[in-house]
Amino acid sequence: MQTPLQFCPRCKKDVAFVAAAGARTCPECGFQYAVSEPPNPGSFPDRPDRAGNPWLQFLTIAGIVVLALLGAGALLLGILFVGCALAFRG
Ligand SMILES: [Zn+2]
Incomplete structure (x- = not known):
């Protein structure tokens, strides 16, 4: 599974955010933002853009x-x- 690149507002770069429980973390500068969708324990969504x-x-x-x-x-x-x-x- 490939993580899509997203723009990080702190280090001003396109980075692959690391998904954690309810939040995503920038691997370059450690910037975190909360994910609006609730955490999904047990099953990992393979198509997050189409889900919901x-x-x-x-x-x-x-x-x-x-x-x-x-x-x-x-x-x-x-x-x-x-x-x-x-x-x-x-
Ligand atoms: Zn960053």
């Missing part, structure tokens, strides 16, 4: 399903159209 937003995940999944249905419908219509065109021509 189930509505966005639902919208993404719903959009993918709608797109897939539209694609399948368009494919069926295309097959029907080509079939009818060939039938009426022949």
Whole structure:
């Protein structure tokens, strides 16, 4: 797992903050700031940027399903159209 670089306001550098219980620490200067999300004992979140937003995940999944249905419908219509065109021509 790779820690994304974040800007440290004290040493004015992009550093990989060390995550501790409820806070993150800059390895360069020791600057600490509290994390808004509660500590998660037992399970470490592997995707912290996507966690905590189930509505966005639902919208993404719903959009993918709608797109897939539209694609399948368009494919069926295309097959029907080509079939009818060939039938009426022949
Ligand atoms: Zn720092």
